[in-house]
Amino acid sequence: MLKFPLSIFCLLLLLLSGCDFSSKKNALSATHYKVILAGSTSIEPIAEKLAEHYMEHHPEYKIEVQGGGSSAGIQAAKMKAADIGMSSRALKKDEKIFWEHTIAYDAIVLIVNPVNPIPNLTLSQIQKIFSFQITKWSEIEKSLSGRITVITREEGSGTRGAFEDLIMHKTEISPRCLVQDSTGAVREIVSSDPNAIGYVSFGGLNNQVKGVCIEGIAPKMENMLTDNPLQKYKIIRPFLFLTSPEPSRESLKFIEFIQSSEGEKILQEEGLIPSYEKIRKSD
Amino acid sequence: MKKFESLIKFFLMMIALSSLSALLLITFFIFMEGLPILFKQGIFSFIGGLKWAPTKGSFGILPMIVGSFQVMFGSILFSVPLALLCAIYLAEFSSPLARNIIKPSIELLAGIPSVVYGFIGIQVIVPTIRILFDCSGFSVLGCSIVLGIMVLPTITSISFDSIMAVPITYRQGSIALGATKWQTVKMVVLPAARTGIIAAIILGMGRAIGETMAVIMIAGNSLIIPLSPLDPVRTLTSNIALEMGYASGDHRQALFATGVVLFIIIMGLNSMANYISRAMTRSK
DSSP: HHHHHHHHHHHHHHHHHHHHHHHHHHTOOOOEEEEEEEEEETHHHHHHHHHHHHHHHHHHHTEEEEEEEEHHHHHHHHSSSSSSEESOOOOOOOOSEEEEEEEEEEEEEEEEEEEEEOOOOOHHHHHHHHHOOOOGGGTTTTOOOBBBEEEEEEETTTHHHHHHIIITTTTTOTSSSSSSSHHHHHHHHHHTTTTTEEEGGGGOOTTTSOOOOOEEEEOOHHHHOOOOOTTTHHHHEEEEEEEEESSOOHHHHHHHTTTHHHHHHHHHHHTEOOOOOOOOOOO | OOOOOOOOHHHHHHHHHHHHHHHHHHHHHHHHHHHHHHHHHHHHHHHHOOOOEGTEEEOOOOHHHHHHHHHHHHHHHHHHHHHHHHIIIIIIOOHHHHHHHHHHHHHTTSSSHHHHHHOOOIIIHHHHHHHHHHHHHHSSHHHHHHHHHHHHHHHHHHHHHHHTTTHHHHHHHHHHHHHHHHHHHIIIHHHHHHHHHHHHHHHHHHHHHHHOOHHHHHHHHHSSSSSSSSBBBOOHHHHHHHHHOOOHHHHHHHHHHHHHHHHHHHHHHHHHHHHHHHHHHHHO
8 A cells, every 4th residue: 555655756756856857957058049030920820839849849049939021021130120030922122132941832722612513713713702793603604503602711810811912912802701710610611512612721621622723723732842834833922031141040040940850740730831942042 | 713703704705706806807908908999999980880801900890799689689589489488388387207307408408518509500500501591501590599599598497497486376366366377377477477587588698699619610700791691690709719819919909899899798788687687586
């Protein structure tokens, strides 16, 4: 009877000593390296996740992630207010004063029910569907019938931001669209309603739903990574990390972590396409 | 011994006050976070605005206020007849055995987590409405049905209690005058229990308007004022829960302000129920 509590006691003692030891180790290497990231609100949640993982293994680092939008991020990197600027759009000519690190690509895929035979949609058709100028499938293809159930994501969602940037441009998403707050929920509705259409990021595509070709190009990995403009899937945007041409050693370390297999795994979990690209200078 | 007693009394009072302090804290924080944007936007343009696009600077929650009330009244429409007739049966007509089976079963409904109701709604009710009426299925109607089931136990058990509280002498008097059992219930018992039943309905309304998870799953969450029961709808609660994840700055504050509006509505409903039930005990 006595053995049991005693063993627990020993275990506790062991745990306690372990705690003590590790905290001492932390205290020894507590020289904090600070890296500040600022920019695109679409990248912000992913950067936070990456920072969290990184800080877990490197307690001596403190990585701060701020939002503000791509332009603000570019500005912050220019003014050296942030070590790394985050941009979810390609840089304009006069902004190309940085080292660009493409950490990932974010692609948007339009999804319909697997029984829906529609092979292809044009950008203007998609705009009209999501602004409710087209409300019936027959307006797109004569052989189809039924009204269109349009599903969008909630305000503030990164996927919605990408969809607005890449497809809708100035056209507004109609308030009559159904709104769901996760990729899973959008997929669930599309897979159960034969008339539904929605969008997810590329990583959210699975066999419950059908990814539609846009302007004749299928949403496939090879079409995202190709340089051939005829086969290139256009509904894609880069996630850029911008540093000055002489980045701090700490920022480079963090970017290296993102481009390691561990970082790429996190990016894929978030539905992004890793860039498979190592650090290089922009031209 | 006396000292010990007063110590216990003090201790219990502190516990009671701590739950009160939770209420104060919640109120304080909702108002502190929500009021700035209300004043910045103007209370009327916030409450009366038709367009909600918080990342583009439009903060109007009228469609959601209307939606919340529609769903609330819809659920009452479904639940009140069911709950009331059920309470009458249990209180006046059922055998003790039937009562012992039915009443706990209805109360069990209250214990089912709302996400389960939402799941059943999305698996059963939404597809049924979609097929029957050729619409998306995400609708005021579906929401009302599911919420109606969710508020059943609240309305049933409070109505039951207030029917039981009607003194037996009322019934005896009515029967003695030659009324049948149903006539007695209709003419004597229900009017006597009226205030309690109304309080029950108002509490049910409070529960319906505050429900979030199930509503998000089956309402469709569109930003329009629903013009037919088959239109999708967004309620105040689901607006907060839907967009909390990524909201920042003004958007986040606007969600808190939505909370302020909801808070005031629910406070109003609850004090109404309190007032009515107090009026009931006074009249006895």
